[in-house]
Amino acid sequence: MGEIFQLLKRGNKSAMLAAIINTIISIIKGVAYMYTGNVAMFAETMHSLGDAANQFFVFVGSALSKKAPTEKYPNGFGRLVNLVLLGAVLIVGIMAFETIVEGYHHVVHPTESSGFIINLLVLGVATLLETFVLFKAMKEILHEIEVEASGPSVFAKSFANLGRAKPATKLVFMEDLVATLGGLLAIIAVLIAHFTAFHRAEGLASMVIGVMMFFVVGKVFLDNAAGVIGQADEEMENKIGELVMADPDVKDIQGLTVIKEGEDLHVELEIEVDPKLTVAAADDIKDRLEEKIMAEKGVVDVTIEIDEEDEIMSWKNRSEPTTE
The missing domain is CATH 3.30.70.1350 (Cation efflux protein, cytoplasmic domain)
Incomplete structure (x- = not known):
């Protein structure tokens, strides 16, 4: 048990922070969805819930991958993080599918949701928190590759060096980038639906968010499949x-x-x-x-x-x- 705790201390800190914040965000969004019935809020709830579960598994996988080689496994456990990430993207894939289906139903049968102010407040706070986690992931990328940056240059340098980041940090970055963009898209959809009575906007936003989640699934799957096979650097x-x-x-x-x-x-x-x-x-x-x-x-x-x-x-x- 003591060895497990020592390994967990070495887990990817960005993933753990993201898992905690996304758990809080998913609970807040879930309560707001139950109260308002807003389909864009449902999409964001599923997104945050998937991200939270995903990033928790990433944290555990990144920690266990640092376990020292044993007599039975002389090559060590380095590829374990890639295997965990391959499993983790399945969660995001399921959430993405449900998000697209729910959005489609709302486009076909649009309904007016309530709680306009609540939706805006929850989505606004959640997007700010996602932006904070995204910025921390950017800083982590630069720390891993030993690149100095401050202010706006953090954004440019983290994007430019994303390919050199560790698998766990890269996943956190990509998920929170999509989460931040998804939050902004949901806010726009809520505003459009409220002021123009074009209620399908919320369903369309849900479908777009689901498609963005599938993009993350595809990208992470390909990267980590290569890692499991053994990729040359x-x-x-x-x-x-x-x-x-x-x-x-x-x-x-x-x-x-x-x-x-x-x-x-x-x-x-x-x-x-x-x-x-x-x-x-x-x-x-x-x-x-x-x-x-x-x-x-x-x-x-x-x-x-x-x-x-x-x-x-x-x-x-x-x-x-x-x-x-």
Whole structure:
């Protein structure tokens, strides 16, 4: 039990914060929907409820993925977070389907909802809270990739570096981005329905919110399916390749692979050295490189093979443009 609590302390904090806030938001929205019968409020209730459950599972998965390797599972539990996220998106998918169906029914059979002021207040407060969580997720992305930013630049830099974020943080970011946009859309729909008597606006808003939720489902599914299979991290391969080639005793790199498993990186490296070097000298090179590579953020293990120089340059930085 003590080990579980220690692991939970290392879980993704953005996911836990988002889960707590979305639970509160879903309860408030649910009560408002029961009182007013507003279909846009129903869509937002389902959205927040799905997000809360999703983000709680993300928090647990990100924590358990940090469990140390065991004799039975020598490769560790890094991919567990990807598996949890694949399961979590099913929840969002179900909520998205229900949201679209309810919205469709309201478009076909529009009805007038009550509690205009209540709807606006609840949606306004909820959207502000979602914006706060979104901003925290943006800050978390920049913290993970060690990028400094403040003020408006946080928004631009977090969007630009979203692909480098950890799977759990990326999911929180995407869900709360859609939640914030969905809240604004619901507010607009409530205003239109109230002042123009176009009550179908609320149903249309519900359907659009459901479609946005399905977009998150698709994006997260594809990203984490790749993580479960084992995805190469080309950016880190280039970085480690430059680090290795900077060593004066390394003549070439025959092979370099960096596999991402959840938040962990596994490095496999094959280098060429001067064939005249002694075994002891080659071993020193290996130890030196292993120490440098292990110092890189996210790297959990390194496998290095050494071969003699063949005088044919094999290594080429993948970020460099290819020439015919």
